[in-house]
Amino acid sequence: MPLFALLFLFCALLRPVPKSCSGPISYGVAVGWQYLAYVCVTFGCLRHTYFSLLVMRAKQLADFLFTTSLTLSYFPYSEAVGSMDYFYFNGLYVGSYDYVRSLILDAKRERSLSLGSVALSLPRSFSPLTPVFFSTGSPYHSAWRTVFFREFTRRADVQAMLADDAAGLAAVAAPYIREWLAVGDFHTREHVSACIFRLLARILFGIETVPQSLLAAAQAFGSSMGAFTAVAPAWAHSLLCGKLQASYGEPARYGLSSYLLEHCNAAKPAALKGRPFDWAAMAAECLRSGALADDEGHRPGSGGHADAPLDPAHVRSYVQSVVDGLLFAGLIGTSTLVDTSALPRLRGVYKPEGGRPETLLSAAEHLALYRQRPRPWLLEAVRLQPPVMSSSKVTPAGGTRCPFRGAERILPEGTFVVANLYHASTDPAAWGNDAHDFKPGRPADKYLNWNGPFGGDAPRQCPGEHLSLEMGKALVDAWVEAKAPPLEA
Numbered sequence: 001m002p003l004f005a006l007l008f009l010f011c012a013l014l015r016p017v018p019k020s021c022s023g024p025i026s027y028g029v030a031v032g033w034q035y036l037a038y039v040c041v042t043f044g045c046l047r048h049t050y051f052s053l054l055v056m057r058a059k060q061l062a063d064f065l066f067t068t069s070l071t072l073s074y075f076p077y078s079e080a081v082g083s084m085d086y087f088y089f090n091g092l093y094v095g096s097y098d099y100v101r102s103l104i105l106d107a108k109r110e111r112s113l114s115l116g117s118v119a120l121s122l123p124r125s126f127s128p129l130t131p132v133f134f135s136t137g138s139p140y141h142s143a144w145r146t147v148f149f150r151e152f153t154r155r156a157d158v159q160a161m162l163a164d165d166a167a168g169l170a171a172v173a174a175p176y177i178r179e180w181l182a183v184g185d186f187h188t189r190e191h192v193s194a195c196i197f198r199l200l201a202r203i204l205f206g207i208e209t210v211p212q213s214l215l216a217a218a219q220a221f222g223s224s225m226g227a228f229t230a231v232a233p234a235w236a237h238s239l240l241c242g243k244l245q246a247s248y249g250e251p252a253r254y255g256l257s258s259y260l261l262e263h264c265n266a267a268k269p270a271a272l273k274g275r276p277f278d279w280a281a282m283a284a285e286c287l288r289s290g291a292l293a294d295d296e297g298h299r300p301g302s303g304g305h306a307d308a309p310l311d312p313a314h315v316r317s318y319v320q321s322v323v324d325g326l327l328f329a330g331l332i333g334t335s336t337l338v339d340t341s342a343l344p345r346l347r348g349v350y351k352p353e354g355g356r357p358e359t360l361l362s363a364a365e366h367l368a369l370y371r372q373r374p375r376p377w378l379l380e381a382v383r384l385q386p387p388v389m390s391s392s393k394v395t396p397a398g399g400t401r402c403p404f405r406g407a408e409r410i411l412p413e414g415t416f417v418v419a420n421l422y423h424a425s426t427d428p429a430a431w432g433n434d435a436h437d438f439k440p441g442r443p444a445d446k447y448l449n450w451n452g453p454f455g456g457d458a459p460r461q462c463p464g465e466h467l468s469l470e471m472g473k474a475l476v477d478a479w480v481e482a483k484a485p486p487l488e489a
């Protein structure tokens with residue numbers, strides 16, 4: 001611990017400074033540290049040692065705390081180290097578009113609870129049940145997706161809402177959106193996330209009125225602290241964040257799953273306040289399809305043979321995995337799409353992070369472009385300010401070739417590799433020299449922001465792609481109609 005503290009203090013002094021305002025010494029230190037991280041991750045006698053762990057974590061914890069408040073600011077960081085592909089925190093962050101695309105399309109992408117270039121297996125009590133931790137194509141993951149699509153985002157009534165320019169969704173959403181626009185500071189995260197949560201609850205679970213306590217819990221989850229508890233590496237959670245989890249994470253996670261088991265459950269007809277789901281059958285379908293899968297974070301619960309009666313704990317675990325996926329990607333992702341990617345541009349308050357060289361349009365220009373082609377406009381807003389910044393894999397046996405500082409290097413098995421959607425979305429090699437400019441109408445299948453080419457069917461394409469875009473559009477349409485200056489005659 002004292003060694004870590006000393007290293008941390010030392011590293012705080014060596015935090016990255018954007019290249020534009022750094023001298024050769026600090027640039028050299030930043031790049032030197034990148035090579036040191038590379039050696040820690042790949043070199044036989046250092047790999048998987050606590051020395052490497054301390055060196056990597058102390059440096060990057062200091063960067064994390066001193067470059068920004070709670071989230072990594074990608075642009076200044078890549079400027080500081082002079083590359084879009086760099087070691088950070090828990091592995092190699094790759095921003096090169098072609099590599100990111102191939103990672104995202106990899107049908108056998110390993111996911112696990114291995115939390116970094118030094119593989120750590122956390123005790124199961126820390127296991128996040130979030131579906132994004134299941135290995136791609138594992139029997140459990142495939143079954144989980146099949147059930148999720150069928151019961152939620154591709155259910156017939158949800159698809160009907162999305163048909164005909166999502167007219168049905170707009171009608172269902174209208175009363176909730178009216179209430180959203182009626183509050184004073186409606187564009188803040190607190191109110192956007194409340195509206196999105198109510199829409200998700202109504203559309204996916206048939207819950208007309210969300211109880212106030214659950215709504216407050218969802219708002220806490222949607223806040224920056226809640227998002228931190230959802231996305232910070234679990235090793236940071238377990239060390240620092242018990243209280244944060246109890247205040248910001250757990251009330252929404254357990255509150256929503258308890259509500260669904262009590263009030264949206266075919267097994268409890270007298271208590272229904274939403275759609276009657278057969279949770280036990282859904283859990284059984286996933287668990288039994290995955291019964292042969294291994295138990296290391298690939299499916300919730302443990303044990304269980306194909307024919308054994310389903311333990312209620314497994315049903316609860318399954319419901320929790322649905323809830324975690326929804327809160328994590330659905331609530332935070334869609335709220336960010338609205339209040340961070342879209343509205344600031346239309347309100348004329350958008351600022352590119354960390355001095356990114358983006359040619360800015362005025363609010364009036366954005367409004368005109370939005371009115372002409374709202375969906376391509378939203379895609380472009382999402383490209384430049386991705387609501388979900390990354391996806392990842394753990395390198396399989398035999399290692400993987402990855403780009404690092406202009407060359408392809410082989411990273412050994414068990415290395416954490418992050419597909420950095422933020423950099424991939426502005427890689428000039430893929431998007432051209434105007435990559436940083438806001439130009440709606442680029443080819444839709446180049447956008448990878450929903451974890452696959454937009455409108456495609458990648459192995460773990462976001463199941464909420466279409467729904468979240470249309471929910472976002474419903475909110476922005478209503479904002480434009482109610483709050484934006486009217487069109488010139």
Ligand code: HEM
Nearest residue numbers: 131132325329330333334387388391450451460462464468
């Ligand atoms: C209705 C709203 C949404 C729902 C229901 C939803 C649902 C999900 C689910 C269940 C997963 C896990 C899929 C799997 O592991 O196979 C997922 C992953 C993902 N979603 Fe969504 N999502 C929504 C909105 C969004 C938005 C707005 C974005 C960003 C534009 C987004 C981007 C992603 C990404 C990048 C992943 C992969 C994350 C990773 O691999 O770590 N989602 N989503």
